Amino acid sequence: MIRTSPKTPFERRLAEISSGLRALIRQHAPESAAVEEVFHAANVKTALKLAHVRGIALLAIADAGVAFAEYSPLEIKMSVVGYGRAEKCRCRPWWQSLLHLPEAIESEDARRAGGGHLPCTRESTSRPAAERV
Numbered sequence: 001m002i003r004t005s006p007k008t009p010f011e012r013r014l015a016e017i018s019s020g021l022r023a024l025i026r027q028h029a030p031e032s033a034a035v036e037e038v039f040h041a042a043n044v045k046t047a048l049k050l051a052h053v054r055g056i057a058l059l060a061i062a063d064a065g066v067a068f069a070e071y072s073p074l075e076i077k078m079s080v081v082g083y084g085r086a087e088k089c090r091c092r093p094w095w096q097s098l099l100h101l102p103e104a105i106e107s108e109d110a111r112r113a114g115g116g117h118l119p120c121t122r123e124s125t126s127r128p129a130a131e132r133v
Helices: 010-028 044-063 073-081 088-098 108-115 118-122
Strands: 032-036 067-071
Touching (some): 010 044, 032 044
Parallel strands (some): 032 067
């Protein structure tokens, strides 16, 4: 998991996320990656910050030449618990099991990031992002 301090300036946090994600990609050499689609948020400032981080992730994935797909939060929940409108608390126990983790993931953001790849692992072929438009 890549963690940054809320006390660190935002541009430094983006740089830390970028270098951390690039290191993970080099270390694990994934064949594909999945990114959650942009969702509507009530707090515009939060939505903009998430969009910046999402852009960092997409750039790191593209620079590494890794294929990627995008999934909506509904599709991710469907893949995890079989119901796209499930409450977040219902999904929590499944993350640990499906991702084969020794301990539960406490951060909601980390659970969502970790679960992003599950729809493509459950489909016989993942849908490239270009097909989703």
